[in-house]
Amino acid sequence: MGFRFRYEGLLNLRRHQKEKAEIEYAKARTELTRAEEMVRSLGKQEEKARTLFRDELFGRTTGLNVKNHALYVSALETQKDRQQQTLEGLKNILRKKKKELLEKEKQEKVLETLREKDFEKWQKTQNELEQKRIDELAVLRHGRTYV
Secondary structure, X not given: OOOOOOOHHHHHHHHHHHHHHHHHHHHHHHHHHHHHHHHHHXXXXXXXXXXHHHHHHHOXXXXXXXXXXXXXXXXXXXXXXXXXXXXXXXXXXXXXXXXXXXXXXXXXXHHHHHHHHHHHHHHHHHHHHHHHHHHHHHHHHHHOOOO
C-alpha cells in the first residue's frame, strides 16, 4: 500500500486557490500596466496640445481657435486626472491581490510541509516493518536444522 496524505483534498483545494489568486494578480497587473500607458499617452497628447496652443497664441489666429484649443487642453487635463485616479485605484487593488496571493502561498506551504512530514513518518514506519520482516526471516532460517 502506497503513501496517502490524509489532507490531500485540502491540499488540492489550496493549490487551486493559489492558482486562481495568481491569475487574478496577473490580470490586475495587466490592467495597471494599461492604465499607466494610458496616463503616459494622455500626458504626451496634453504636452503636444499645449505646444500647439502656445504656437497658436503667438501666431495669427481667431478668438474661436484660441477658445477651442483652451477647451481641448482643459479636457485632456481632466481626462488625465481621471485616469490618474483610476491608476491609484488599480494600484490599491494590485496590493490587495498581492497580499491575497502571498496568503494563499503560505497556506499551501503549510500543507506541503505537513505532507512532507507525514511522508517521512510513513517511510520510517515502512522501513521498520521491512526490518521486522527481515529479522523474522533471519530467525526462522537460523532456527532450522539441516540434516
